[in-house]
Amino acid sequence: MIKFFIHTFGCQMNECDSERVAGILSGAGGVPVDRLEDADVVVVNTCAVREKSEEKLFSYLGRIALLKRKKPLRLGVVGCVAQLRGVELVGPRLGVDFVLGPDNYAELPRLFGSPLQERFVSTEWSTAWRETPPGLIRRESRTSAYVTVMEGCNNFCSYCVVPFARGREKYRPLPSVLAEVADVAARGYKEVQLLGQNVNSYKDPETGAGFADLLRRVSEVDGIAWLRFLTSHPRRFPAEINRVMMERTNICRQVHLPLQSGSSAVLKKMRRGYSREMYLDVVTGLRGLIPDIALSTDIIVGFPGETERDFEQTLEALRIVRFSNIFSFRYSPRPLTRAADLVDDVPVAEKRRRLAAVQGLQKTIQLELNARAVGQCQRVLCQGPGKKTPELMSGRNEANQVVNFLSGRASCGDFVTVRITGFGPYSLRGEEIAP
Numbered sequence: 270m271i272k273f274f275i276h277t278f279g280c281q282m283n284e285c286d287s288e289r290v291a292g293i294l295s296g297a298g299g300v301p302v303d304r305l306e307d308a309d310v311v312v313v314n315t316c317a318v319r320e321k322s323e324e325k326l327f328s329y330l331g332r333i334a335l336l337k338r339k340k341p342l343r344l345g346v347v348g349c350v351a352q353l354r355g356v357e358l359v360g361p362r363l364g365v366d367f368v369l370g371p372d373n374y375a376e377l378p379r380l381f382g383s384p385l386q387e388r389f390v391s392t393e394w395s396t397a398w399r400e401t402p403p404g405l406i407r408r409e410s411r412t413s414a415y416v417t418v419m420e421g422c423n424n425f426c427s428y429c430v431v432p433f434a435r436g437r438e439k440y441r442p443l444p445s446v447l448a449e450v451a452d453v454a455a456r457g458y459k460e461v462q463l464l465g466q467n468v469n470s471y472k473d474p475e476t477g478a479g480f481a482d483l484l485r486r487v488s489e490v491d492g493i494a495w496l497r498f499l500t501s502h503p504r505r506f507p508a509e510i511n512r513v514m515m516e517r518t519n520i521c522r523q524v525h526l527p528l529q530s531g532s533s534a535v536l537k538k539m540r541r542g543y544s545r546e547m548y549l550d551v552v553t554g555l556r557g558l559i560p561d562i563a564l565s566t567d568i569i570v571g572f573p574g575e576t577e578r579d580f581e582q583t584l585e586a587l588r589i590v591r592f593s594n595i596f597s598f599r600y601s602p603r604p605l606t607r608a609a610d611l612v613d614d615v616p617v618a619e620k621r622r623r624l625a626a627v628q629g630l631q632k633t634i635q636l637e638l639n640a641r642a643v644g645q646c647q648r649v650l651c652q653g654p655g656k657k658t659p660e661l662m663s664g665r666n667e668a669n670q671v672v673n674f675l676s677g678r679a680s681c682g683d684f685v686t687v688r689i690t691g692f693g694p695y696s697l698r699g700e701e702i703a704p
């Protein structure tokens with residue numbers, strides 16, 4: 270029996286992949302353990318999107334190398350860094366025994382029955398969709414299930430390593446998506462999150478049906494109370510999606526729409542394929558049909574050549590759109606990307622200042638938005654006791670905000686009605702009211 274431990278860096282796509290990796294290992298007879306120290310096999314699922322995430326990976330590998338001196342242990346690196354660096358990772362320097370790219374997880378059962386010393390690397394791309402049977406996926410959450418609908422990206426934004434780490438776009442057949450959604454509904458999941466690097470470029474390989482069709486079909490599966498999707502590209506956000514969202518009440522009124530910069534000049538250098546005005550038009554279209562929609566975004570500060578004026582335009586865009594949440598980062602050059610050839614000319618101290626300014630402004634906006642929620646009654650999907658406040662239950666509302674609330678009866682997986690009584694910049698507080 271092999272005891273395995275998985276450590277995941279990065280985004281929801283990686284969390285979702287780790288659930289597949291755990292499923293494949295369990296299906297082959299492995300047993301998951303909660304502590305690294307108890308494992309025979311450690312799998313590190315990696316993120317290459319930012320320099321910092323790679324730095325964290327190497328420091329984590331150093332920690333495992335120390336453990337390897339004390340006990341027999343096999344260490345594997347999977348995911349984006351595995352794909353990019355491949356064989357370079359294997360060997361005594363980092364202590365890595367096997368490396369698998371995102372298309373190669375089906376090879377994990379090689380660990381069973383092979384000698385401890387065997388090393389292997391597999392980073393071949395597959396052009397066909399690789400199916401993991403839904404029953405094999407070991408989901409972390411008991412309330413919300415990730416369902417991948419596409420992988421990879423054809424956009425080649427100038428700063429982004431994803432097309433190199435995840436390959437070109439591949440779309441999952443629509444019947445297979447529907448089958449997995451039906452499976453999770455039958456297992457009692459209340460919420461489904463459709464995932465892909467570019468969900469709105471989805472095309473069913475058989476019929477050519479687009480993302481709006483997929484969204485509608487998934488929303489019609491019995492038992493799915495809430496449906497979300499991530500990530501959408503602003504360049505291809507057709508009005509059809511807005512209409513489906515308006516018509517289907519189980520699609521949450523919430524969209525993550527990465528802006529990256531509020532300056533058209535910077536967006537052009539980023540090769541994002543839209544201008545500031547085009548982005549704001551998409552927002553206007555969404556809010557025209559669904560006025561209370563919650564929008565979140567990604568922002569990069571300090572892209573090569575970003576002037577003070579460009580940066581001010583990003584701040585202005587935040588003031589105009591008033592996002593409910595943002596993920597903001599300092600630019601760092603990534604290997605293989607076009608922007609890596611540009612002069613990284615915004616000094617680190619200035620990038621830090623800009624990041625602090627973005628985050629400070631956003632905090633003020635969120636406090637203002639959250640203050641307005643006080644007194645409202647909101648539907649919340651309970652995820653169990655709060656991590657920091659175990660005396661309260663914790664869940665998410667339709668806008669995907671954390672809501673911590675007093676309750677005498679709610680348990681994980683229940684929908685409850687919560688009256689909002691307080692707020693902070695990043696969460697709401699409240700109390701359950703009688704149904």
Ligand code: SF4
Binds near residue numbers: 422423466
């Ligand atoms: S759309 Fe751009 S930022 Fe998003 S994954 Fe593709 S290349 Fe990266």
